[in-house]
Each structure stands twice: as structure tokens, then as C-alpha cells.
Amino acid sequence: xxxxxxPTTKLFINGEFVESQTNEWIDVHNPAxxxxxxxxxxxxxxxxxxxxxxxxxxxxxxxxxxxxTRQRKMLDLQYAxxxxxxxxxxxxxTEQGKVFSDAKGDVLRGLQVVESMAxxxxxxxxxxxxxxxxxxxxxxxxxxxxxxxxxxxxFPAMIPLWMFPVALATGxxxxxxxxxxxPGATMLLAKLCxxxxxxxxxxxxxxxxxxxxxxxxxxxxxxxxxxxxxDKAGKYIYERATQHGKRCQANLGAKNHAIILPxxxxxxxxxxxxxAAFGAAGQRCMALSVAVFVGxxxxxxxxxxxxxxxxxxxxxxxxGADLGPMITPQALQRxxxxxxxxxxxxxxxxxxxxxxxxxxxxKGNFLGPTVIDNTSTSMQCYKEEIxxxxxxCLRANTLDQALEIVNSNRYGxxxxxxxxxxxxxxxxxxxxxxxxxxxxxxxxxxLPMFSFTGNKGxxxxxxxxxxxxxVSFFTQYKTITSLWRKEDADDRQSAVHMPxxx
Numbered sequence: 311x312x313x314x315x316x317p318t319t320k321l322f323i324n325g326e327f328v329e330s331q332t333n334e335w336i337d338v339h340n341p342a343x344x345x346x347x348x349x350x351x352x353x354x355x356x357x358x359x360x361x362x363x364x365x366x367x368x369x370x371x372x373x374x375x376x377x378x379t380r381q382r383k384m385l386d387l388q389y390a391x392x393x394x395x396x397x398x399x400x401x402x403x404t405e406q407g408k409v410f411s412d413a414k415g416d417v418l419r420g421l422q423v424v425e426s427m428a429x430x431x432x433x434x435x436x437x438x439x440x441x442x443x444x445x446x447x448x449x450x451x452x453x454x455x456x457x458x459x460x461x462x463x464x465f466p467a468m469i470p471l472w473m474f475p476v477a478l479a480t481g482x483x484x485x486x487x488x489x490x491x492x493p494g495a496t497m498l499l500a501k502l503c504x505x506x507x508x509x510x511x512x513x514x515x516x517x518x519x520x521x522x523x524x525x526x527x528x529x530x531x532x533x534x535x536x537x538x539x540x541d542k543a544g545k546y547i548y549e550r551a552t553q554h555g556k557r558c559q560a561n562l563g564a565k566n567h568a569i570i571l572p573x574x575x576x577x578x579x580x581x582x583x584x585x586a587a588f589g590a591a592g593q594r595c596m597a598l599s600v601a602v603f604v605g606x607x608x609x610x611x612x613x614x615x616x617x618x619x620x621x622x623x624x625x626x627x628x629x630g631a632d633l634g635p636m637i638t639p640q641a642l643q644r645x646x647x648x649x650x651x652x653x654x655x656x657x658x659x660x661x662x663x664x665x666x667x668x669x670x671x672x673k674g675n676f677l678g679p680t681v682i683d684n685t686s687t688s689m690q691c692y693k694e695e696i697x698x699x700x701x702x703c704l705r706a707n708t709l710d711q712a713l714e715i716v717n718s719n720r721y722g723x724x725x726x727x728x729x730x731x732x733x734x735x736x737x738x739x740x741x742x743x744x745x746x747x748x749x750x751x752x753x754x755x756x757l758p759m760f761s762f763t764g765n766k767g768x769x770x771x772x773x774x775x776x777x778x779x780x781v782s783f784f785t786q787y788k789t790i791t792s793l794w795r796k797e798d799a800d801d802r803q804s805a806v807h808m809p810x811x812x
Contacts, residue, residue, distance in 0.1 A: 420471025
């Protein structure tokens with residue numbers, strides 16, 4: 311039990327912000343200073359039960375609201391988020407460590423999902439066909455019921471906004487568990503939902519760790535679970551949820567590659583790689599973590615190093631900061647250990663960000679941009695997701711060799727190519743085994759008119775996040791066949807004379 315005096319993070323149950331009655335708390339530290347900024351409760355069994363009961367009760371009314379009413383709430387929510395973007399971003403900087411501009415980007419990418427859900431009437435259109443004389447068959451999409459979302463630390467606003475707006479717009483009610491490391495943005499979003507009049511119980515926020523996850527993946531009232539995070543947790547959640555008869559979508563780890571061909575625009579490519587590899591301190595599921603240099607483009611590696619050296623590492627509120635700290639001392643230690651493993655296995659650390667000194671932040675979890683050359687696919691630093699500002703450099707003689715490297719990796723979130731050749735780009739997009747493909751785009755995360763389509767070892771489930779796939783995940787079809795016989799119609803003319811007693 312913590313003895314630190316700090317504000318507590320509340321639960322949001324049945325439309326009320328309530329103090330947890332738990333005696334187990336998790337301290338949330340500012341990763342740049344180690345200051346305890348809040349204490350997060352491990353929700354008690356009674357609190358989890360109350361949240362599920364509230365969501366189940368609210369579903370009875372919420373599912374019957376018109377699609378236009380839910381559309382209006384999405385319009386109201388997107389406006390409220392825009393009006394409070396700086397507050398949301400500030401919370402992310404304080405708890406997660408992103409620089410302020412990147413934190414606003416975190417909010418914006420989630421906001422775009424909310425905006426797409428303002429088009430929910432189109433997403434829910436059914437189909438109808440006259441299949442025989444006087445007989446019609448038609449389909450409608452219906453909500454599942456109570457659904458759950460389990461969120462990671464690296465996108466405190468965007469990932470919750472991938473989940474609960476889609477769930478609510480499609481008529482479900484939701485139990486949402488933000489990361490216990492940075493719940494502040496989610497709590498602000500809950501306040502905005504309260505402000506715009508989302509009915510009580512439609513959105514509930516619970517906190518905790520293992521016990522909370524176990525509840526969300528096993529309680530019979532919860533029909534589906536959406537998860538984004540690491541491999542170990544994701545596999546556990548997917549297996550447990552599906553064993554209990556629930557739908558589950560789970561985004562897991564990644565090792566995203568970029569292939570650089572000799573004809574690529576050199577300046578653009580080097581700048582793109584530097585931003586994609588080191589931005590957000592590399593703590594993105596779509597961060598560019600491996601660059602495959604084809605032919606003499608390996609000569610460009612020293613120039614990437616020089617660009618990386620120019621990036622400013624500092625606290626997220628500092629002017630001109632390009633990347634902030636990693637989320638915890640443990641995450642920093644793990645990344646540094648994987649860098650050391652590269653050295654031990656014979657790679658060359660041509661830029662070493664370990665032990666970086668950041669003025670005014672002596673206690674921060676900082677790792678400077680790091681570039682590792684002369685690596686191989688058998689090395690630990692390549693096989694594991696580092697989740698830090700570390701770029702692994704590999705070399706290939708041909709595009710075919712480069713594609714073999716990418717396709718042999720167990721992950722399949724994203725892959726990119728940098729080239730001026732349309733033929734090479736077409737070959738790449740056709741043959742690469744990754745769910746999201748960038749052509750001269752380093753982080754090809756789709757906008758929400760599409761869906762996030764990671765595959766291979768990066769995804770478990772059948773239906774992806776947001777867009778049409780997200781609507782499908784949170785709804786189920788009902789197919790109706792009706793017969794209204796023409797001969798049963800009363801086609802007598804209306805009588806216009808004065809009625810009389812006969």
C-alpha cells in the first residue's frame with residue numbers, strides 16, 4: 311500500500327465520479343521527474359460488479375435510442391474534444407511523457423475516429439431483397455450489449471477513442487480500463503461524455519491490473535473485449551476472453567520495417583526515417599524500428615546518425631523538444647539491456663543514447679536516439695520489440711532479399727518502402743506480408759474511413775479496429791424474412807355515405 315500523498319484517480323460508474331474503497335493503489339509517476347502525480351485504485355470486486363450492473367441496465371435504454379441521437383452525441387463529443395485538446399495533451403505529457411506537440415497528435419488521431427462515427431447512420435445501413443412473391447429478406451445491424459476495452463500506456467487518448475466511441479455509436483454500453491500508468495486522459499474524456507449528456511451507465515471507467523482484466527474477460531454480461539498492448543498480455547486476454555465465449559480483437563507487438571532503395575529521395579527518406587524511428591521515444595506500435603538498406607544506401611547510415619544527434623531530448627513541455635522520456639525506469643532498463651545484447655552479439659552501436667544527460671531532468675527515464683548497425687536477424691535486438699528510440703539497421707543486396715527479411719519476421723503490423731520506382735513499389739505492396747503498407751510513408755496508420763489492419767503475430771482476432779471493421783466488431787447481424795400476402799390486403803374503397811343501422 312502506497313504512503314505517498316497525491317490526488318487519487320476516481321472511478322466513473324453509473325455517470326458518477328466515485329472514490330474507490332480499495333486499499334491497493336498504484337502510483338503514477340511523471341516519467342520526466344519521478345513525481346507522483348496521481349494514485350490509481352485497483353478496483354474492488356464490488357466496484358467492478360457495480361460497473362457491469364450499471365452498463366447492463368443502461369444498455370436496455372441506450373440500444374433503443376435512435377441512430378440520429380447517437381450521431382448527435384458523436385458530433386457533440388468531437389466538439390468537446392477539440393475545445394479541450396490542450397488539457398488532454400497536457401495530461402498525456404505529465405503522465406506518459408510525450409512532447410506536447412506529439413501529445414496533441416495523440417488526441418487528434420483519436421478525435422478522427424469520433425468524427426468518423428458521426429457518420430454512423432451510413433455505417434449501420436442494412437440490405438433488403440424481395441426473394442419471392444410478397445416475401446422480403448433484409449438485414450439489420452444490432453449492438454452486442456456490454457463491451458469492454460483494455461488500453462495501453464503509449465496512446466492515452468487515441469486508443470480509448472478507438473474503442474468506446476465506436477461501441478457507443480453502435481448502441482453498446484462500455485466498461486473501459488485505461489492503463490494504470492496514465493489514466494488521466496481517459497478520465498478527462500469521461501468528464502466530456504458527462505458534460506455532453508451521455509446517459510448514466512453507458513460509459514463506465516474502471517481501474518486496476520490483473521484482477522480487473524480477469525473480470526473483464528470472464529464476466530458473462532460482457533460480450534466483447536477490445537485490447538491494444540504487448541504480446542504477453544494480449545495473448546492472455548485473447549485466450550481468456552474467447553474461452554468465455556466473447557468476441558476479442560487484440561493488437562499485439564510489432565517490428566516495423568522500412569526498405570530503402572537506391573533511387574529513393576535521399577533527403578526526404580532520411581528525415582522520414584529519423585522521425586518515425588525516434589518520435590514518441592519509439593513507444594509506438596507503428597514506430598519504424600528496422601531499416602533495411604538496399605545496395606549502396608547503407609552509405610546513408612552515418613547521415614541518419616547525424617540527424618538523430620540533432621533531435622532534442624527533454625521534458626515534454628520544453629520548447630523545441632523532439633522526444634521525451636520512456637514510460638518507466640523498468641522500460642528504460644529493458645531497452646538498454648537489448649542495446650547491450652546487440653553489443654555482446656557483435657553489432658555496432660553507432661549512436662548510443664544510453665546515459666544521456668538531460669538538463670533540468672536528472673531523474674527522468676531518458677534514452678537518447680540510438681542506431682545499431684551491422685546487425686543480423688538472429689540477434690536479440692532484432693527479434694524482440696524494443697519499444698524505445700532505437701533503429702536497427704540491416705543490409706540487403708536486392709529488393710527480393712529485403713522482402714525476404716521483412717516477410718520472415720513474425721510480426722505484421724506495418725512495412726514501408728522508399729523509392730521513386732512505381733514498378734518496385736507495386737512489387738513491394740503485392741509481396742510484402744504486413745497489414746499496413748507505406749509507399750514513401752514511414753508510419754502508414756490508416757485514417758478511420760479505413761481500419762487498422764495489422765496481421766500475423768501483431769493481431770489476434772477476426773475483425774480489426776475502427777472504420778467498417780470496428781463497426782462490424784461491435785455489432786451483429788439480424789436477418790428477417792417477412793411475408794405480406796397481396797391477397798390479404800383490404801383494398802375496398804372507403805365508404806362516403808351516411809352510415810345507417812341495418
